[in-house]
Amino acid sequence: MLDILRRIIQEVNSARNLDQALNIIVQQVKQAMAVDVCSVYLSNDVQQQHVLMASEGLREEAIGKIRLAFDEGLVSLVASRAEPVNLANAPEHPRYYYFPETGEEEFSSFLGVPIIHHRKVLGVLVVQTRNAECYLEDSVTFLITIASQLAGAIAHAAASGEIDRILAKKGSGTVDDSKPLRGLPGAPGVGKGTAVVVYPMADLLAVPDRKIDDIEAEIEIFNKAVEKVRNDITDLASRLEKRLPAEDKALFDAYLMMLDGASLPGETIGYIRRGYWAPAALRETIMEHVKVFREMNDPYLSERADDVFDLGRRILAHMQSENIKVQEYPQDTILVGDEITATMLAEVPTEFLKGVVSVRGSRTSHVAILSRALGIPAVMGATDLPVGRVDGCPIIADGYSGNVIVSPSKSVLKEYDRIIAEEAELTAELMELRDQPAHTSDGVHIPLYANTGLLSDISPSLQSGAEGIGLYRTEFPFMIRQRFPGEDEQYQIYRQVLEAFAPRPVYLRTLDVGGDKALPYFPINEENPFLGWRGIRITLDHPEIFLVQARAMMRASVGLNNLHILLPMISSVAELTDSILLLRQAHAELVEEGIDVVEPKIGVMIEVPSAVYLIDSLARRVDFFSIGTNDLTQYLLAVDRNNANVAELYDSLHPAVIRAIFHVVLGAKAHNIPVSVCGEMAGDPAAALLLIGMGVNSLSMSASSLTRVKWVIRNVSKKRALELLDEVMEMEDPQTIRQYLNSRFEVAGMGGLVRAGK
Ligand code: PEP
Ligand code: MG
Numbered sequence: 001m002l003d004i005l006r007r008i009i010q011e012v013n014s015a016r017n018l019d020q021a022l023n024i025i026v027q028q029v030k031q032a033m034a035v036d037v038c039s040v041y042l043s044n045d046v047q048q049q050h051v052l053m054a055s056e057g058l059r060e061e062a063i064g065k066i067r068l069a070f071d072e073g074l075v076s077l078v079a080s081r082a083e084p085v086n087l088a089n090a091p092e093h094p095r096y097y098y099f100p101e102t103g104e105e106e107f108s109s110f111l112g113v114p115i116i117h118h119r120k121v122l123g124v125l126v127v128q129t130r131n132a133e134c135y136l137e138d139s140v141t142f143l144i145t146i147a148s149q150l151a152g153a154i155a156h157a158a159a160s161g162e163i164d165r166i167l168a169k170k171g172s173g174t175v176d177d178s179k180p181l182r183g184l185p186g187a188p189g190v191g192k193g194t195a196v197v198v199y200p201m202a203d204l205l206a207v208p209d210r211k212i213d214d215i216e217a218e219i220e221i222f223n224k225a226v227e228k229v230r231n232d233i234t235d236l237a238s239r240l241e242k243r244l245p246a247e248d249k250a251l252f253d254a255y256l257m258m259l260d261g262a263s264l265p266g267e268t269i270g271y272i273r274r275g276y277w278a279p280a281a282l283r284e285t286i287m288e289h290v291k292v293f294r295e296m297n298d299p300y301l302s303e304r305a306d307d308v309f310d311l312g313r314r315i316l317a318h319m320q321s322e323n324i325k326v327q328e329y330p331q332d333t334i335l336v337g338d339e340i341t342a343t344m345l346a347e348v349p350t351e352f353l354k355g356v357v358s359v360r361g362s363r364t365s366h367v368a369i370l371s372r373a374l375g376i377p378a379v380m381g382a383t384d385l386p387v388g389r390v391d392g393c394p395i396i397a398d399g400y401s402g403n404v405i406v407s408p409s410k411s412v413l414k415e416y417d418r419i420i421a422e423e424a425e426l427t428a429e430l431m432e433l434r435d436q437p438a439h440t441s442d443g444v445h446i447p448l449y450a451n452t453g454l455l456s457d458i459s460p461s462l463q464s465g466a467e468g469i470g471l472y473r474t475e476f477p478f479m480i481r482q483r484f485p486g487e488d489e490q491y492q493i494y495r496q497v498l499e500a501f502a503p504r505p506v507y508l509r510t511l512d513v514g515g516d517k518a519l520p521y522f523p524i525n526e527e528n529p530f531l532g533w534r535g536i537r538i539t540l541d542h543p544e545i546f547l548v549q550a551r552a553m554m555r556a557s558v559g560l561n562n563l564h565i566l567l568p569m570i571s572s573v574a575e576l577t578d579s580i581l582l583l584r585q586a587h588a589e590l591v592e593e594g595i596d597v598v599e600p601k602i603g604v605m606i607e608v609p610s611a612v613y614l615i616d617s618l619a620r621r622v623d624f625f626s627i628g629t630n631d632l633t634q635y636l637l638a639v640d641r642n643n644a645n646v647a648e649l650y651d652s653l654h655p656a657v658i659r660a661i662f663h664v665v666l667g668a669k670a671h672n673i674p675v676s677v678c679g680e681m682a683g684d685p686a687a688a689l690l691l692i693g694m695g696v697n698s699l700s701m702s703a704s705s706l707t708r709v710k711w712v713i714r715n716v717s718k719k720r721a722l723e724l725l726d727e728v729m730e731m732e733d734p735q736t737i738r739q740y741l742n743s744r745f746e747v748a749g750m751g752g753l754v755r756a757g758k
Pocket of ligand 1: 471473512607627628629630631632678679680
C-alpha cells in the first residue's frame with residue numbers, strides 16, 4: 001500500500017495543474033482501491049455548495065454541474081462533520097441525495113473523507129462500489145492519507161483562482177482574476193510591477209513558464225546543452241571504463257541513447273515550436289518520460305524514472321550556465337520566487353526593484369528585514385502563489401496586508417495607483433519630521449536609531465534622521481565573501497560606519513551566523529539551526545574569529561569613541577563572562593601594540609528567554625541591553641520565525657512577549673542601565689506605543705520605518721502611552737491588542753501608518 005500511495009503522491013506532485021492532479025487522483029485511487037467510482041467534490045464558500053470537480057466512474061457530463069448545497073447529501077455530511085462517513089448501503093441513508101445525471105443509483109456503498117487544510121474543509125473525496133459492503137479500516141485510512149496530501153494543492157488552487165478557471169472551462173462559474181492571494185506582511189508599502197520569477201539552479205520542477213520571441217534561439221540553447229551533456233557523459237564513461245561493472249556502463253549507454261533518440265530532443269523541440277521557452281519545454285518532456293517510467297510495473301524499469309529526471313537536470317544546468325542571456329530586470333521588477341535569498345535580491349538594480357514576493361519565509365526572515373532596510377515592499381509566505389505561472393505577469397504586492405494580486409483588473413489597478421500615490425504623499429509628509437527631535441508630547445526624548453548591515457545602506461540611515469546606528473548586523477559583509485574577512489578588511493567596513501555617524505553612537509553586533517544566515521565557506525548543517533550552533537555559541541567556540549572581529553571593531557573606533565559592542569544570543573552568564581574576557585583580551589592586545597583604544601561599552605541582546613530570567617545577573621555585568629524581539633518572539637512562542645506554516649502564530653504583540661519585554665525593561669531600570677529595542681517590533685508604530693509606555697530608552701529600526709515611529713513619539717505623551725500599556729496588559733489575545741492599537745491611529749487620523757494608503 002505504501003508504494004502505491006507514494007507513487008500516487010509523486011504523480012500528483014508532478015501534475016502541472018489542479019485539473020490534472022484531480023484526474024490523476026480519481027483514476028489512480030479507483031484502480032488502487034478496486035472501487036467503481038472515485039470522485040472529488042470541492043467546497044465553494046461563496047455559493048455554499050460542494051461542486052463535483054473530477055470523477056472516474058460517474059458520468060463525464062456531471063462534472064462541474066453537480067452541486068450540493070452545504071446541507072444536502074452525504075458529501076455535505078462528511079464536510080460538516082469533518083470526518084469520514086463509511087456506509088454499506090448509501091441509498092438507505094436519510095441524507096442520501098439522488099442526481100439522475102450521475103448514474104449513481106447503481107452504487108450502494110459510500111466512503112467519503114474530508115479534504116482539510118489548516119483546519120478548513122476544502123472538499124470531499126468519495127469512493128463508491130456496487131456491492132453493499134462497508135469499507136475496511138485500511139481503505140479508510142488510505143483515502144484519508146490521499147486526501148491530506150491533496151489538501152495543500154487544493155488550497156493553493158482555490159487561493160489563486162485556479163478552481164474558478166477550471167469551472168469556467170467546464171462551462172460553469174465565473175473567473176475573478178483580481179482575487180488576492182493571501183501571504184504575510186513582509187515589509188511595508190505597496191509595489192506594482194512585472195513579476196520576475198527567480199529560481200535555483202538545476203531545479204527542473206521550479207522552472208517557470210516564460211514567453212519567447214525567438215524560437216530558433218531557444219532551440220539552439222537546448223541543442224548546445226544536450227551536446228555538452230553528451231560530452232560530459234562520454235567523458236565520464238571513458239574515465240570509469242575499467243572500474244565499472246557492466247550494468248552501470250549500460251546506464252551511460254542508455255543516457256546517450258536518450259540524448260540521441262528522436263524522442264527526448266525531438267519532443268522538447270516540439271514544445272519549443274509550440275511557444276515554450278527551452279527550460280520549460282525540457283521540463284514538460286522530461287516529466288512525461290518520468291511518468292511513463294514510473295507507471296511501469298517492473299521495479300527496475302520504474303526506477304529508471306530517476307535517471308531520466310537526472311538527465312533532465314543535467315541538461316537544465318548546462319542551459320542555465322551557458323544561457324549567456326543574463327537575467328534581465330524590467331524597471332518595475334517585482335521579484336518572485338519560492339525562496340528569495342539575500343543574493344537574489346542584491347542582483348536586481350535597486351532602482352528597478354519595486355517589490356518582493358516569496359513563497360517561503362515570514363516578516364522576520366532576514367530577506368524581509370533586508371527589503372525593509374531598502375524600503376522595498378515585501379510579501380512573505382505567499383504559499384498559494386503558483387510561482388511557475390506568473391513570470392512576466394503584472395502583479396501587485398501589498399506589504400501591509402500580505403495580499404498579492406496577479407494580473408489585476410483595470411479597476412483594481414486604479415485603486416492601487418491611488419493607494420501608491422497616497423503612500424508617496426504620506427512618506428513625503430513624514431519626511432518633514434526628519435530633522436525634528438524625537439520627543440513625546442510631554443518632552444521625553446526617545447532617540448531613534450537605524451538598523452543596518454549593508455554598506456550601501458549607510459546613506460538611507462543617515463538621510464532618515466537617525467540619531468545613531470542601534471544595530472549593525474556584521475554578518476552581511478561575511479556572507480557576501482568567499483572566506484572570512486580579515487582584520488584589516490573588517491576595520492575598513494566598521495571605520496566607515498563609525499566615522500559616518502560619529503559622534504552619534506554605533507552599536508556593532510558581533511557575528512551572528514547560523515539560524516537562517518549561512519556563510520558559504522563555513523557550512524553548518526543542522527536539523528534545527530535556530531536551536532543550534534548560532535551567534536555567540538559559534539564565536540565563543542572560535543575565539544580566533546571573535547578576537548579578529550573585536551580587534552577590528554576597537555581599532556575602527558580610535559579617535560571617535562562612539563563604539564558599543566553588542567553580543568547576540570547570550571543565554572547564560574558564563575557565555576557573557578567568557579565574551580567579556582575575550583573582549584578585554586582584544587583591548588589589552590591593542591593597548592600593548594601601542595594603539596590608543598578606549599574600552600568600548602558592552603551590552604547584550606536580550607533575545608533568548610533564559611536571558612529574560614537572568615536579567616539581574618546580566619545587568620550587573622554590562623553597560624546596556626538591546627532587546628531582539630525577532631528572536632525573543634520565536635523562542636518564547638516556539639514558532640520558527642521563517643516558517644510560513646506557523647507564521648500566523650508568530651506575533652510580537654502576544655501577551656507573553658509583551659510581559660517578557662516589560663520584565664526586561666524593569667530589570668534594566670532597577671540596575672540603572674539603558675535598554676533599547678532593536679527587533680522589528682521597534683519599527684511597528686502600534687508596538688512602539690507600548691514600548692514608549694514601558695519606558696524603553698531608545699528604539700532601533702529599519703531606516704524606512706523611522707519617520708513613521710517618530711510621528712508616533714511626537715504625537716503621544718509618555719503618560720498616555722503608559723495608560724495604553726495598562727489597558728493592553730489586561731488583554732489576552734494578540735489580535736485584540738493589534739486591533740485596539742491600530743484603531744488608536746485611525747482615531748488620530750493616521751491610519752496610513754498601519755495599513756496601505758493614507
Ligand atoms: C532580533 O532577533 O530581534 C534581532 C534584532 O536580531 P536578528 O533579527 O538579526 O536575529
Ligand atoms: Mg536575533
